[in-house]
Amino acid sequence: xxxxxxxxxxxxxxxxxxxxxxxxxxxxxxxxxxxxxxxxxxxxxxxxxxxxxxxxxxxxxxxxxxxxxxxxxxxxxxxxxxxxxxxxxxxxxxxxxxxxxxxxxxxxxxxx
Amino acid sequence: xxxxxxxxxxxxxxxxxxxxxxxxxxxxxxxxxxxxxxxxxxxxxxxxxxxxxxxxxxxxxxxxxxxxxxxxxxxxxxxxxxxxxxxxxxxxxxxxxxxxxxxxxxxxxxxxxx
Numbered sequence: 001x002x003x004x005x006x007x008x009x010x011x012x013x014x015x016x017x018x019x020x021x022x023x024x025x026x027x028x029x030x031x032x033x034x035x036x037x038x039x040x041x042x043x044x045x046x047x048x049x050x051x052x053x054x055x056x057x058x059x060x061x062x063x064x065x066x067x068x069x070x071x072x073x074x075x076x077x078x079x080x081x082x083x084x085x086x087x088x089x090x091x092x093x094x095x096x097x098x099x100x101x102x103x104x105x106x107x108x109x110x111x112x
Numbered sequence: 113x114x115x116x117x118x119x120x121x122x123x124x125x126x127x128x129x130x131x132x133x134x135x136x137x138x139x140x141x142x143x144x145x146x147x148x149x150x151x152x153x154x155x156x157x158x159x160x161x162x163x164x165x166x167x168x169x170x171x172x173x174x175x176x177x178x179x180x181x182x183x184x185x186x187x188x189x190x191x192x193x194x195x196x197x198x199x200x201x202x203x204x205x206x207x208x209x210x211x212x213x214x215x216x217x218x219x220x221x222x223x224x225x226x
Binding site: 004006018031036042043044046050051057090092094096099100101102103104105106108 | 143145149152153154155156157160190198200202212213215216218219221
């Protein structure tokens with residue numbers, strides 16, 4: 001089965017600082033990868049998804065970007081964080097289009 | 113875009129009661145997934161459904177893939193305190209072959225009183 005590693009688990013960053021969250025996947029190759037944000041413990045908002053190295057699709061305009069430099073590595077970034085970027089960020093992986101997704105443990109980001 | 117309507121938004125029940133929640137979509141799904149999330153953790157897959165009409169159980173949990181492929185329900189029988197959490201339905205949106213997007217319902221917050 002797949003294992004999704006996310007780090008850090010928690011992060012407190014000042015407004016205007018940069019961000020880099022990393023997600024790595026074990027147990028599969030060429031997965032579809034996803035970044036979700038969850039606010040106030042409810043609702044998963046899809047931010048980005050990737051079907052292959054260097055291929056990124058953005059779902060909502062925002063202050064964030066994503067990159068996939070390697071097959072099983074997915075990075076979420078920001079050049080300058082906003083207060084509204086606070087939330088719980090989740091990385092997910094799927095083997096193919098019609099299989100279940102597995103999640104990492106998430107990163108709790110607080111922008112102060 | 114694809115929308116999933118999940119209900120109820122929250123439930124407060126007594127231990128031992130049965131629970132039922134459902135999701136409906138405006139588009140056809142090829143897969144329905146049900147997840148449970150506990151505070152501070154990522155969602156954990158409970159049940160995956162791949163075929164219209166499919167009924168699948170996982171212990172006290174039972175889920176069904178609606179025949180129209182636009183709905184699914186999850187039942188929990190004889191609830192216990194550890195069932196507390198947020199339950200999500202999810203599915204890849206089948207839009208003519210482009211079903212990479214995995215869309216989630218807004219969740220059902222379940223509270224079980226001992």
